[in-house]
Amino acid sequence: MIDLYADHFNPVYDLEELRLFHDGKTHDPLVTKYLNLLKSADGIIFVTPIWWNELPSMLKGFIDKVMKEGEGLSHTVTKTGIRGELTNLKRAYVFTTSASPTFYLQLCCGNAIKKIFIKVTLKQLGIKSGIWYNLGGISNAPAAKRQAYLKKCGEMTFDFS
Structure with missing residues (x-):
């Protein structure tokens, strides 16, 4: 389990992190810890609010900093595009809450969680x-309604095969 807030994860690149970026390296021990956890898991579950029709900056910073480019890391950039290296993660479940109704996010806001993130x-x-x-x-x-959503989430089984 990764709790970015409890871990006091800093989603912002500092100058040293930017310098190390193209080598797929980091000086943040949490980045290394998180990437190792991801590389040893079968699947991933995200629990996050939706703010302004997209993921909050904390989660975006997690993706930016932890998903390092390089052979054996999270992805490799090739001449034909990006090749994902986290193929051990067979499936992702994304649980969100939003002020906007779901249909509005899907039909009027471009369905960013499904079409872009997933x-x-x-x-x-x-x-x-x-x-x-x-x-x-x-x-x-x-x-x-909130309790029904939590109950539904709590009763779910997760298939990572």
Whole structure:
């Protein structure tokens, strides 16, 4: 389990991290720890809010800093595109909440979580499939609706085969 906030993860590149970027290196021990955890897992589950129709900067910074380029890291850049190295992660589950209703995110905002995060970003890392569950309208959702979402999430089984 990775809790970016509890770990006090810094999602921002400092000058030294930028200098090490093209070599696929880091000076942040959390980046190394997280990448090793990802390389030894069968799947991944993201739990995050949606802010302004996309992922929050903490999660984007996690992707930016942890997903290092280089043979044996998260991905390799080739002449024909990006080859994901995290093929051990067979599936991703993405659990989100949003102020906007889910249908609005899907139809009016371009469906960024599914079309960009799952089908492009995660696929480029080697994760072949992903499933998205969102509790939309969280700001106005009655307690019963929130509890039903949590119950549904808690009863799920996860298939990482």
